[in-house]
Amino acid sequence: MxxxxxxxxxxxxxxxxxxxxxxxxxxxxxxxxxxxxxxxxxxxxxxxxxxxxxxxxxxxxxxxxxxxxxxxxxxxxxxxxxxxxxxxxxxxxxxxxxxxxxxxxxxxxxxxxxxxxxxxxxxxxxxxxxxxxxxxxxxxxxxxxxxxxxxxxxxxxxxxxxxxxxxxxxxxLRDNSSPKTVSAPGGSFQQQLSQGRSFHLLRIEVPTNSGLIPEISGNRMLIAVRFMSADEQRRLQPVKDDVNFVISLCS
Missing domain, CATH: 1.10.3900.10 (YacF-like)
Structure with missing residues (x-):
């Protein structure tokens, strides 16, 4: 991974x-x-x-x-x-x-x-x-x-x-998390974060050689992930298929 x-x-x-x-x-x-x-x-x-x-x-x-x-x-x-x-x-x-x-x-x-x-x-x-x-x-x-x-x-x-x-x-920090598998419909994923916990780090795992490249943005209230793939010139293009990946929120 x-x-x-x-x-x-x-x-x-x-x-x-x-x-x-x-x-x-x-x-x-x-x-x-x-x-x-x-x-x-x-x-x-x-x-x-x-x-x-x-x-x-x-x-x-x-x-x-x-x-x-x-x-x-x-x-x-x-x-x-x-x-x-x-x-x-x-x-x-x-x-x-x-x-x-x-x-x-x-x-x-x-x-x-x-x-x-x-x-x-x-x-x-x-x-x-x-x-x-x-x-x-x-x-x-x-x-x-x-x-x-x-x-x-x-x-x-x-x-x-x-x-x-x-x-x-x-x-x-990394050990203080519960990894879970989630789905990104059409290559996009969003999640609101619980305000009862303070998260410091987001970890995303994708299979090696899958060609999936997550572009991540967010703060302590909301995270957004858009999966991309690279062509032969390494230009990034949005992935349109559903993507399963592992996410961990570390606090």
Whole structure:
């Protein structure tokens, strides 16, 4: 299944963007080729950009506190697995401590590296990192795989407290839903949302290779989905047939 996610707030939108960047960064830095490590650095700089604009650390700390408060209320509930609850609270506490121990903006310490900052500026220029512009970077790309991976791991470690907290918060959010199969007559679907619950994320699942592409719009009161398909030039056309898909509203 292919999963499409739609956030209902700017905070969750930022979380999803940070998650995407960090997953890409970790994937690229564990590869061997110099080209992969070039794009790992590019992703590292994107992470620095997004965390410098948004208070990701502060928002995550607030969400960890909120989740802890919600879970503590279940401590005396006989229907709750106490060992699982204890483990979850321990994970929250660990993430909170690690994140609190990181002062300032995540990755802020990387600004102290003149080499990284020079490279960051040149990466904004098409082919701006050629050997005649940055011979030192050309040398780095030809250093050993192990040396490059070690340095990339060191640089990305500045974002690991954010990544661990983000993984936990998004897992709890995604798990707090009840997926159900619904139908979109003629490719269109609308649903009013209950005002008694606060939803933060919409997830839609469609079969892999189905060619179904959901265009999603909405807010915390109403969601609308229009299914599209792409022609050979990737131009989107509305689907006119009924579509069955899985929807999850996460709160």
């Amino acid at each position: 292919i999963v499409y996610e739609y956030p209902f707030s700017e905070r969750i939108r930022t979380y999803l963007r940070v998650e995407r960047l960090l997953e890409r960064l970790l994937d690229l830095q564990h590869r061997d080729s110099a080209n992969d490590h070039h794009f790992a650095l590019q992703t590292l700089f994107e992470m620095m950009d997004i965390t410098s604009r948004a208070d990701v650390r502060g928002d995550l700390l607030k969400d960890l506190d909120k989740q802890k408060s919600n879970l503590v209320a279940y401590k005396d509930n006989p229907n709750i697995d106490s060992s699982m609850l204890k483990n979850l609270l321990a994970q929250i506490e660990t993430c909170h401590k690690q994140l609190s121990a990181t002062p300032g903006k995540p990755g802020q310490s990387l600004n102290d590296s003149e080499w990284l900052m020079t490279l960051r500026g040149r990466m904004g220029i098409p082919a701006g990192t050629c050997e005649f512009d940055l011979p030192g970077y050309h040398d780095w790309l030809h250093s050993s795989v192990q040396q490059r991976q070690t340095q990339l791991t060191g640089w990305s470690s500045a974002f690991m407290p954010v990544y661990k907290a983000l993984q936990l918060i998004l897992r709890l």
